[in-house]
Amino acid sequence: MKCTWCFEEIIVDVNWSTLIPKPPTYLCDTCENKLVKITGQRCMMCSRESKMKLCSDCTYWKEHYKGEDPLTSNYSLFTYNQHMQDMIAKWKYRGDYEVGKAFQSYFSQGFKQKFSKMKNIIAVPIPLSEERLEERRFNQALMLAEALTIPCEEILERDHSEKQSKKTRYQRISSENPFKLKKTINKSVILVDDIYTTGTTIRHAASLFKQVGCEAIYAYTLIRG
Amino acid sequence: MLNTKNPLYSTTDLQELTKRYSGKLLLRQEIDMTQDEFSSAIKHQLFSETPPFKSKSFFYQCQRCGNNKKYYLGTIPCAVCQKNHYYCRKCVEMGRVMTCTPLYIWNGPEANWEMHENPCTWSGELTSVQEKASKRMVEAIQNREKVLLIWAVCGAGKTEMLFPGITEALKMGKRICLATPRADVVRELFPRFKEAFQDVSIQALYGGSPDKAGNAQLILATTHQLIRYQEAFDLMIIDEVDAFPFHMDPSLPFAANRAKKTTSTTIYLTATPRKIHRKLVEQKKIPHVFVPIRYHGFPLPVPTLTLCFSLKKQLKLNQYPTPFLKWYQKRKNPSRQLLIFVSTIDLAQNLKKSHDFQLKVESVHAEDPEREEKVQLFRKKKIDILLTTTILERGVTFPSVDVAVIDASHDVFDEAALVQIAGRAGRNSNDPTGEVVFFHDGKTNAMVQAIRSIQKMNKRGEALK
Numbered sequence: 001m002k003c004t005w006c007f008e009e010i011i012v013d014v015n016w017s018t019l020i021p022k023p024p025t026y027l028c029d030t031c032e033n034k035l036v037k038i039t040g041q042r043c044m045m046c047s048r049e050s051k052m053k054l055c056s057d058c059t060y061w062k063e064h065y066k067g068e069d070p071l072t073s074n075y076s077l078f079t080y081n082q083h084m085q086d087m088i089a090k091w092k093y094r095g096d097y098e099v100g101k102a103f104q105s106y107f108s109q110g111f112k113q114k115f116s117k118m119k120n121i122i123a124v125p126i127p128l129s130e131e132r133l134e135e136r137r138f139n140q141a142l143m144l145a146e147a148l149t150i151p152c153e154e155i156l157e158r159d160h161s162e163k164q165s166k167k168t169r170y171q172r173i174s175s176e177n178p179f180k181l182k183k184t185i186n187k188s189v190i191l192v193d194d195i196y197t198t199g200t201t202i203r204h205a206a207s208l209f210k211q212v213g214c215e216a217i218y219a220y221t222l223i224r225g
Numbered sequence: 226m227l228n229t230k231n232p233l234y235s236t237t238d239l240q241e242l243t244k245r246y247s248g249k250l251l252l253r254q255e256i257d258m259t260q261d262e263f264s265s266a267i268k269h270q271l272f273s274e275t276p277p278f279k280s281k282s283f284f285y286q287c288q289r290c291g292n293n294k295k296y297y298l299g300t301i302p303c304a305v306c307q308k309n310h311y312y313c314r315k316c317v318e319m320g321r322v323m324t325c326t327p328l329y330i331w332n333g334p335e336a337n338w339e340m341h342e343n344p345c346t347w348s349g350e351l352t353s354v355q356e357k358a359s360k361r362m363v364e365a366i367q368n369r370e371k372v373l374l375i376w377a378v379c380g381a382g383k384t385e386m387l388f389p390g391i392t393e394a395l396k397m398g399k400r401i402c403l404a405t406p407r408a409d410v411v412r413e414l415f416p417r418f419k420e421a422f423q424d425v426s427i428q429a430l431y432g433g434s435p436d437k438a439g440n441a442q443l444i445l446a447t448t449h450q451l452i453r454y455q456e457a458f459d460l461m462i463i464d465e466v467d468a469f470p471f472h473m474d475p476s477l478p479f480a481a482n483r484a485k486k487t488t489s490t491t492i493y494l495t496a497t498p499r500k501i502h503r504k505l506v507e508q509k510k511i512p513h514v515f516v517p518i519r520y521h522g523f524p525l526p527v528p529t530l531t532l533c534f535s536l537k538k539q540l541k542l543n544q545y546p547t548p549f550l551k552w553y554q555k556r557k558n559p560s561r562q563l564l565i566f567v568s569t570i571d572l573a574q575n576l577k578k579s580h581d582f583q584l585k586v587e588s589v590h591a592e593d594p595e596r597e598e599k600v601q602l603f604r605k606k607k608i609d610i611l612l613t614t615t616i617l618e619r620g621v622t623f624p625s626v627d628v629a630v631i632d633a634s635h636d637v638f639d640e641a642a643l644v645q646i647a648g649r650a651g652r653n654s655n656d657p658t659g660e661v662v663f664f665h666d667g668k669t670n671a672m673v674q675a676i677r678s679i680q681k682m683n684k685r686g687e688a689l690k
Contacts, residue, residue, distance in 0.1 A: 002296045095321040096314060097301035137303045137310075137323070 003028035004102050005087065026102035034083040035106075038076060038224060046199060047076040047224045061199060070206035072216045074196050076224035077110045084223060088194065092140050100140060103222055104147035111148050111220065115190065122185070123152045123220075126193040126205060129160035129178075144222060145192040152192075155182045156205055169198060177204040181212065188216045197225035234269070239333065242271065245440045247336040248400070248457025250275075250289060250483075251329050252320045255453070274327035278311055287313035289322050290452045291479030315476060316452055318432075330455055338442045340398035347388050347421035352522070354689060355386045358514040362390035365512070366397070366460060366490050374493045374502060374513035378682050379619075379648020382520035383494055384414060387462060388421055390492070391443070395425060399459035402444045404451055404481060406468040408432060409600065410620035411445050418445060448477045454484035461485040462492045465619055467499045467641050496619075496648060497641035497678075518686035523657035525679050525686075526650045528643070528672075536632060536666040543575040549629060549664050556627060556660060562603065563610045564626045566618070566646055568635035573612045576631075584609035591616050619645040625656040633663035633672055643675035 001010045004026040012018070012025075027035075042048060043055035054062070061069055078084055091099035115121075125141035133139060145152040157180045164172060189209050191202055196219065206217040234242070246256070256263060256272070266272055278285045286293040292315035299314045303325055312323035322328065351359060358375055365373040377383050387403070394401050403418075405411060408431035415429040426441035430450040439446075439453065448463075463481060485491060495502065505511040519525065533539075533546040540546070545553075553563070567573050573588040587608045589596045596616075603611045604623055611617075615637055628650045630638060638646070643663070650659025663672055 007296065090317070094317050095301075095312075096299065096317045097312070098299040098314060133304050137305060138301055139304065 001025070003031055004098055005031045023105055026105060031083075034081075035087075036079045036081050036084075038079055044073065045071075046074045046196065047221075049079065049224075057199065061203070069203070070210035070217060071199070071203050072218050074199065074202065074219040074221060074224075075110075075114050076196055076221045077106060078223045080195065080223050080225040088223070092136070092194070095136055095138075097138055097143075100143045103144065107144050107220075107222060108147045108149070115218070115220065116149075118188065121150055121188045121190060123148050123150050123190045123192050124155060124205075124209075125152065126191060126201060127154060127156045127158045127179075129158045131160045141193045144194065148190075148192070150190070153185075155185065156180070156208075157182055164197070164201060172198050172200045175200065177207065179205050179208055181208050184212045185209075186213050186215075189214050189218070191217065191219045193219070193221050195223045195225045196221040242266075243331070243333055243336045245438065246272070246331040247333070248454055248484075249331060249439070250453055250455040252322065252326060253329065255320060256329060269333075271331065271333040272329040273332040275330060277322045277326060277328050278313075278324055285311055287315060287322055289313065289328060290316035290476040291483075292316070292476050319449075319452065336400070338398045338400050341395040341425060344395040344422050344425050345388055345392040346423045347385075349385060351385060351389075352382075352520055354516055354518050355382055355520060358516050359386045359389040361514045362387070362492060363393045365492070366390055366393050366399075369488060370490055370512065372491045372493065372511060374495070374498070374506065374511050375516070376495060376498055376506070376513055377516035378519060378525060378686070379496045379645060380519040380521075380525070380622075380652040381496075381516045383464075383496075383516075384417060385520070386516070387492075387494075391422070391460075391462075394460045395422070395442070397459075400442055400444075400457060401460045401462070402446060402451070402454075402458040402484065403462045403464060404446050404448045404484075405464035405620065406448050406477075407465075407616070407620055408447050409597075409616070410464065411447055412597065413621060414445055418443070448481060451480040451484045452476070454480070456483070456486050458485050459489050460492070461489060462494065464494045465496075466493045466502065467495045467497050468619060497644045499641070515685070517682045518689055519652075519657070521654035521657050522690075523651065524683040526647060526659050526661045527679055527683070528647045528661040528663050528676055530633075530663050530665060530668065530672060530676075533664050533666055536664065540572060540632060543579045545576065545579065546631065546664050549631060549662075552629070552662060558627075558656075558660075560625075561656070561659065562606060562608075562623065562626045564617070564623065564628050564649055565610065565612045566628070566630045566638075567612060567614060568632050568637050570614055572632075573614055577612055586610045586612065588612040589617065590614045615642055615646075617649075618642050619648075621649070622652050623649065624653040625659070626650055627660045628662070630661075630663045633665040634667050634669050638669075638671060640671045640674040640678065643671055644678060647675065647679060 003010055006028060008028050010025060010028045038047060038049055041051055043050040043058055044053055045058040046055060048055045087099055090096045123145045125139060125145040128139050159178045161178050191205055193202060196202060202219045209217050275288060277288055279288055284293045285298055290313060292313055297315040299312050300309050301312050301323060303310045306325050310324040312321050316322060362373060391401060411429050411431045418427055425443055427443045428436050428439060428441035430439055430444060430446040506513050531548050533548050536546050570590040573590055577586055577588040585608045587599050589599045602608045626649060628646060630646060647661045650661050651657045
């Protein structure tokens with residue numbers, strides 16, 4: 001077994017616990033340790049590491065929506081450090097699909113801890129526009145959503161626009177809603193994406209579900225940027 | 226074949242395209258054309274498709290980088306075809322090669338490269354030994370010989386030796402590639418070549434190079450960049466054939482082989498040939514020339530060994546070994562800069578912090594984002610001591626340095642590496658000697674062999690005088 005990231009051989013200790021079947025490991029210890037999980041105090045709204053209960057970003061959103069924020073809360077697993085940036089770049093932009101498999105296992109583990117008690121809920125991945133999907137050939141958010149134990153429905157559509165990561169903060173926050181709903185639902189929803197940066201994308205999507213009367217709209221993202 | 230009467234392509238346009246794409250093996254996204262332009266080019270058979278993977282009996286082989294290792298073969302559920310595809314993870318950094326995206330090769334007219342009358346603007350002179358080697362190279366090019374191995378000691382002036390041969394090839398209108406394993410070397414060679422061949426189109430290609438077109442007549446490239454070429458070069462010069470990535474990574478010889486034309490000349494350059502090449506030389510199965518003496522005529526500095534008793538213990542505490550510090554204080558020529566080789570990146574970084582030399586100490590390693598600048602600063606003598614991993618073992622020239630290897634018994638320092646490291650000292654005619662010391666905690670074969678081979682070269686060099 002080789003590490004999905006550095007291709008070094010993963011040497012597994014053989015002991016009695018080897019007999020118990022375990023999900024496969026994708027990363028070697030060195031690569032795994034370079035990923036930093038969000039621990040300790042975090043913003044209860046957006047998962048950012050923060051001493052305050054509500055971080056400055058989320059205070060802004062609260063004022064912006066005058067208390068009617070479509071997003072219930074966001075939960076993220078990792079911080080966006082240099083190593084993570086390298087991995088994301090290779091996975092998303094270079095298109096190395098296999099890198100995502102390492103994320104899938106963390107993503108489903110995190111889900112069990114945080115969301116497992118919720119019933120009657122579906123996962124909705126943030127889609128790519130058709131053009132972008134043709135270019136990349138896979139949707140990284142769908143890949144993450146498929147790793148979860150709840151049903152996953154692709155009911156969002158996206159218009160083609162400039163990459164979010166190429167825009168400035170102001171452009172992102174003031175941009176128009178690129179999403180459309182393919183059908184209406186009234187269950188609770190977990191929106192799934194790879195990164196939560198300013199929260200604009202997620203809120204654009206969330207506002208559509210709010211309009212059709214979904215109870216609670218959570219976001220579950222791999223990284224809090 | 227394409228007719229030039231076609232209104233879509235004027236003669237000049239076609240020449241332009243030919244220069245740009247002939248000899249290339251590209252993915253669709255690497256061809257800078259709109260979809261309309263591209264389909265018309267396909268219709269006129271300017272490009273032909275080749276399958277990206279070949280299935281051999283037990284494995285798939287990526288046709289761009291030659292990889293056939295199973296763990297480098299990924300699968301991806303393609304959202305367009307709704308099918309699972311293979312893709313190559315080995316070369317994914319240079320654009321993804323997958324089963325449903327063909328590779329394109331140029332199928333239009335052949336490129337005619339300029340025949341330069343007098344391309345060489347270099348005014349230096351070669352020593353008699355260098356001249357002998359370069360004459361042999363010119364001969365090999367004129368007679369279209371297949372291979373020639375040039376075995377020249379570190380600091381023999383290999384680059385200058387190449388100039389007459391390259392001049393000859395340019396006169397004959399050939400396309401030339403100089404491939405070297407390290408980007409640092411490409412960066413160092415580029416300005417020197419530009420000065421030596423001022424009127425020739427030259428490009429430097431390496432990961433992150435500003436110019437990516439790769440359509441010049443003379444190309445300096447890292448070996449990785451060759452995976453985008455097929456049947457492109459008449460003269461292929463492979464620098465440092467023995468260097469780490471080239472002899473460890475089978476995809477590089479694969480790419481280098483494919484990048485040259487069927488009738489081409491390959492020149493191998495090395496200071497420390499690996500066993501296979503040495504054997505071929507001994508059995509006279511490969512034509513070769515030997516340059517056992519440095520361009521300034523002084524012998525190579527012979528390394529000395531110093532045993533350090535608690536080396537590992539001190540390194541664990543991030544301290545320099547005591548014998549090293551003693552040697553450091555008693556250097557014969559303290560004005561020289563000091564180049565320290567260590568075995569690992571962590572060690573380089575930790576040692577940098579550990580001791581007050583009251584001098585400027587820096588460390589570089591492969592993943593260092595500021596590596597280029599630091600090497601430049603060291604060359605300009607703005608840094609006094611440079612701690613480095615093996616990345617600076619070859620191809621780089623510093624005028625006046627002493628060299629120390631700390632923990633020379635480590636596996637990364639094989640014979641070739643140690644000879645190359647020793648070759649960093651005394652490269653300038655103003656200061657043709659330098660101290661080279663290996664600090665070890667147990668002699669290894671590599672160290673003994675390295676010293677022996679240096680002494681042997683010096684002897685052969687002495688005999689020539």
